[in-house]
Amino acid sequence: MPGLFGDSPLRDDLPVNRAFADIPQDEPVVETEPGFEGKLHAFNLFKYLSRSDVTWNPSVTSVCRESLFCPTTEEYVLPIIHGNDRVEWFVQLSDEIEWEVADKETGKPRARILMKAGDVAAMPADIRHQGYSTKRSMLLVWENARLDLPKLYESGKLKPYPVEF
């Protein structure tokens, strides 16, 4: 995980993107009890993202069993139309992204969503989508990495959305 010993660096060697010039760059203070040195960790996610040198390319920053937090920065247009094979939760951390959502198989338009900072969306497992971010923005992609999920959705054993109201 970013910042842990021997793992991904915290991008201190990369410049802050000009769109994120207002992001504080200080790191949290971590005080551990004796015996827990090296086992407790925290870092400034906004600083980490403000220095991302790529867009539309989620990177794993936390793992809890098969639950992955994959934040990323986005700008201009997602260069592919992404077909989901599982539910993706999106948490818009800053600015805005517009999503065009269509049926995964037919491409028939299903929704257009403007996500603003603080918005949360569950993108179903049976859609394709493409995002547009006029200004560079921060997006948290949260997904379950279980290997058997695509089969469970394809077979109908799981519904393509995470909750029924």
Ligand SMILES: [Fe+2]
């Ligand atoms: Fe997707």
